[in-house]
Amino acid sequence: MARAEGAPSGSRYVDQRHFIVPASLADLRGPIGGVVTLDRWLDWSGDSAYDLDDTGDLQVMYQTVLNQAASVADLHRWLDADTLGRLWPSLWLPARLRALWQARFPELAAPPQALAG
Helix, strand or coil: CCCCCCCCCCCCHHHHCCCCCCCCHHHCECCCCCEEECCCCCCCCCCCEEECCCHHHHHHHHHHHHHHCCCHHHHHHHCEHHHHHHHHHHCCCCHHHHHHHHHHCHHHHCCHHHHHC
């Protein structure tokens, strides 16, 4: 029986996963308030509504979109650049996703007070 080729032995899913990073933060002009319902391909939990005026909901929604975005259009539709910059230090994200975004946008890696600038 032939062995299927795939990820190297011992590799982790997160190391193989494809994350989407936009070309520019300026293109992120998503909603900044109110209640939104994410598309099913982003959040299939059954409770995909988020109150963006609630800090906890806002943070979870951003984490979900960053982790699950299938296209740059998903990022453009749901994320706002200023809000992302404000939330970035407190978002729970896979290290590789964070590194990819910070490599493209070094300003995200700046201390929080520098982002407010």
